Amino acid sequence: MSVVCVPNISEGRDRRQLQRLVTAAGPSLLDLHFDPDHNRSVFSLGGTSLYEDLCGLAWVVARDLDISRHSGVHPRLGALDVVPFVPLLPSDSDEAERLTAQFEEFLDKELSVPVFRYDQGVSLPEVRRRAFKSLAPTAGPSTPHPHLGATALACRPPLVAYNILVDAPTSLELRSLVLALRSPIVRTLGFHVAKGYQLSANLISPTLYGPCQLFQDVIAYGLRPLECELVGLLPSQVLATIPLELYEVLNVNSWSTFEARLSLTPSHNYEHDLPS
Numbered sequence: 001m002s003v004v005c006v007p008n009i010s011e012g013r014d015r016r017q018l019q020r021l022v023t024a025a026g027p028s029l030l031d032l033h034f035d036p037d038h039n040r041s042v043f044s045l046g047g048t049s050l051y052e053d054l055c056g057l058a059w060v061v062a063r064d065l066d067i068s069r070h071s072g073v074h075p076r077l078g079a080l081d082v083v084p085f086v087p088l089l090p091s092d093s094d095e096a097e098r099l100t101a102q103f104e105e106f107l108d109k110e111l112s113v114p115v116f117r118y119d120q121g122v123s124l125p126e127v128r129r130r131a132f133k134s135l136a137p138t139a140g141p142s143t144p145h146p147h148l149g150a151t152a153l154a155c156r157p158p159l160v161a162y163n164i165l166v167d168a169p170t171s172l173e174l175r176s177l178v179l180a181l182r183s184p185i186v187r188t189l190g191f192h193v194a195k196g197y198q199l200s201a202n203l204i205s206p207t208l209y210g211p212c213q214l215f216q217d218v219i220a221y222g223l224r225p226l227e228c229e230l231v232g233l234l235p236s237q238v239l240a241t242i243p244l245e246l247y248e249v250l251n252v253n254s255w256s257t258f259e260a261r262l263s264l265t266p267s268h269n270y271e272h273d274l275p276s
Contacts, residue, residue, distance in 0.1 A: 002088035003096045004030070004046040004258050005054055006232055008081045009061060010070050012039045017064060024060040028053035030261035031233050037193035039072025040081070042161070042232045046262050051099055054083075055106060062111050067149040073191045074200075075128050078113065078149025082124065085155045088235060088258055093155075100155040104139050107151055114140040119154035125187065127152050158258075160206040160238055161231035162214060167224040168197040177221055185209050196226065206238040211250050227251075233258045 011017055012034040018041060022032060025043055028050045034041035045054055058080055065079035083103065087096040100119075107113045114137035118124045127135065131150060136142060144150050168174040171190070174197040178190040186209060187202040201214055211230070218225050228251045236257040247253055254260060 002092045002259075002262070003050065003099060004044060004086050004088060004233075004262075005050060005083065005099070006086065007043050007045070007054065007057065007083045009041045009043065009057075009065070010039065010067055010072070010076045010079050010081050011065055012036050012041050012072065020064065021057060021060055024053075024057045026053040026056060030258065033231050037072065037191065037198075038074035039070060040074045040076070044233045044258065044261070046258060051102065054103065055110075058106070058111065062113075062148060066147040068147055073193065075189075076149070077116070077128065077131055078145070078151050080107075080113070080148065080151050082152045082154075084153075086158050087155075088158065097155045100153060104153055107153070108140040111145070111148065112141055113145050113148050114142070114150040116150060116152050117154060118152050119156050124152055124154070158206065158235045158238070160203040160210060160234045162201050162203060162211050163229040163231060164199045164201075164215065164218055164225045165193075165195055165227040165229075166197055166199055166218060167226055171197065173197075173223070174199070177218070177223060180221055181214070181217055186214070206234065207241060210234075210238050210241050211252070212242055212246060215246075215250060225249075230256055233261060236260070 013036045018034055022029060025045060028045040028047045030046050031044040032041060061080045067079045085096045085100045087093045104115050107115050116127045116131055117138040118127045171192060174190040177199060178188045182188045185205040189200045191198045191200055203210055215225055230252055234257055236259040239252060239257050242250060242252060
C-alpha cells in the first residue's frame with residue numbers, strides 16, 4: 001500500500017514532548033521535521049501500521065498539548081492541526097479515502113475534535129480563514145475543543161512543502177516576493193524567523209512546479225536564496241525532476257522521498273531519537 005500520512009502538529013520546541021510524539025508514532029515514522037520558530041512539527045508516516053500509529057500519535061497530542069498556550073509564526077487551527085492522507089499511486093486513492101473517513105470518525109467520536117475537510121471544494125487557506133465563522137465543521141462539535149482546537153483533514157494528491165531563507169532587506173520586500181510568486185499551484189507565506197526572512201511555500205503540483213522552479217523564481221525576482229529546506233519528504237517523481245548537481249543547494253538527496261523511506265524495514269525507517 002502506497003498511502004502516507006503527514007500530520008502537522010503544533011509543537012516544535014519542547015524536545016521532551018517531541019520525543020514522546022516520536023515514540024507514539026512507532027514504526028510508521030518515516031521522517032520528522034520540526035521548527036521552533038513555527039513551533040510546529042511535520043510527521044511523515046507510512047507502512048502497514050500507519051492508521052494504528054497515527055491514532056496513537058493523536059492520543060498523545062490529546063493528552064499533552066494545549067493549543068490555548070501555543071505561540072509561533074505559523075497559522076494553526078489546533079494542536080493536531082492538519083492531517084492529510086496521500087496516495088502515492090492512483091491505485092491507492094480508494095484506500096486513502098477510506099482511511100481519511102475512518103480518522104474523521106476517530107477525531108469526532110474519540111477526541112471530540114471538530115474536523116474541517118479541505119478536499120471537498122474548500123482549500124486549506126480557506127478553512128483557516130473561515131473556520132467557525134462562515135464555515136462549519138464537516139464532522140464533530142460546532143465549536144473548538146478547549147485545548148485541542150480543530151483539525152483540518154484531507155485525502156489529497158502529493159504536494160511539496162518547501163522553505164527558502166532569502167536576503168530580503170525588509171519585511172515589505174519579503175511580502176512583495178510572497179505575492180509575486182503566489183499562484184493556483186504555489187501557495188506562499190512569508191515569515192520573520194530567527195535566521196532572517198523566510199519564504200514558505202506549498203507546491204501543489206510539484207511535478208510541474210517544484211523546488212527547482214521556486215528557487216529559480218526567487219533569483220529571477222532579484223533576491224538571493226540563503227538556505228533551502230525541504231519540510232518532510234517528497235514523492236520520487238518530484239525528485240526525478242531535480243538535476244543531481246542541484247541536490248546540495250536545494251538540500252535534498254536520494255533518501256528525501258517517501259518511496260525511499262518506505263523501502264526500508266520498519267525497524268530502520270527513522271532514528272527514534274531526536275537529532276541533536
